[in-house]
Amino acid sequence: MAGLRAKQKADRARRILEAATALFRQQGYDSARIEDIAEMAEVSVGTLYNYYQNKGDILVATVAMEVTEVLEAGSRILANPPLHVEEALRALVETYYDHSLVYLSKEMWRTAMAISIQQPDTPLSRRYTELDGQLSAQVADLVAALQARGAVISTVDARAVGEVFFNNLNQMFIEFCKVEAMTLEELKARVAAQHRPVAALISSARIV
């Protein structure tokens, strides 16, 4: 039997992640004690540390799953984007934002982002950073796709402009998570207003 030990491992890893996510959502990251997570997952504290390097890693693992879904949602936009530059960008940005808040609260995002900045060399932080890179590349891909279809001026550096768009929407998302009172709609409106002039400038023609 090749599988008993492996099966137990997978089972425990899943239980820990589920317990942690439930408690983080329920009572917040700081208030959820490792001891409580371990108890809910029916393992000891020591075992929990065999599966995750530290408390933050558990959270970042959850976030990485959510970001993966965001990427997939984004690729569906890229498959058939609106031809108008501003609209296409807006569609992608709003997809990102909508899919980012399905499982995670603002507080969980704040903690996860803080960890990925503060301890960038832990494996899961690296994964998070890598996913960020993929999101950035996806925005650049959108600009390039629009360029290929003639909607964006051909001389524009799609990669550079895509990175600027992404860094802006990312920074605005941080801002959004910092201000508890800010709504998703406000966030979308502010980012749309920031992107509008740049989108207009890179557009080949104005659609009337």
Next chain:
Amino acid sequence: MAGLRAKQKADRARRILEAATALFRQQGYDSARIEDIAEMAEVSVGTLYNYYQNKGDILVATVAMEVTEVLEAGSRILANPPLHVEEALRALVETYYDHSLVYLSKEMWRTAMAISIQQPDTPLSRRYTELDGQLSAQVADLVAALQARGAVISTVDARAVGEVFFNNLNQMFIEFCKVEAMTLEELKARVAAQHRPVAALISSARIV
């Protein structure tokens, strides 16, 4: 005598900040123990907590001072900016980056940024966020100034474009702090490459 108590307070606050900064620089934020900081500042641990809400606050206080200096250096650029858009932006961005690393290490920056994201409601985090807003406004002011001088197309929304530039340079600075191997020169080059196409698009005329 109105001043004995006030004088002692100011003196202790200063000693604590100096001790903490010295130890953070010397051995890193995490390794510097509150007990050591208190001892070096010649106060008790409890007293230290009368002056700062927590360990992070002490660091954020240091960072706030540095950002203030960055803002001042930036305003000197704004007083007499190059007329060419790309050059002017580049001058401002490089001033920001150069002045950001005088007293603070990458690790200290990472910690400070993480704290300001994770606990945005502590007084000093608010101060940090406010200073960030001022930096963003300063970039927008530069674009507006260039517009007033005819170097930037008059129909461009200076505020929106300024915010996009700032969010980009800010995000890139985070990236820079995350990657220990990345040099200041690489950072500057990458940001310049990102800004170049946008700067070109908003320029009124090409200078030959």
Next chain:
DNA sequence: CTTAAAAAATGAACTCGTTCAATCTTTTTC
């Protein structure tokens, strides 16, 4: 100058994340 009140300083005790030597379980070997 004495005394009462207010403000500040103190450090032992507490909390919670993390570690690690001892123990138990599964797999492999013969």
Next chain:
DNA sequence: GAAAAAGATTGAACGAGTTCATTTTTTAAG
């Protein structure tokens, strides 16, 4: 199938940030 080796689990102990009841110092009042 027994014994040895490898792999996992466990929870008590540890370390560092934070709190708070007590003590000390400063100011104000009489």
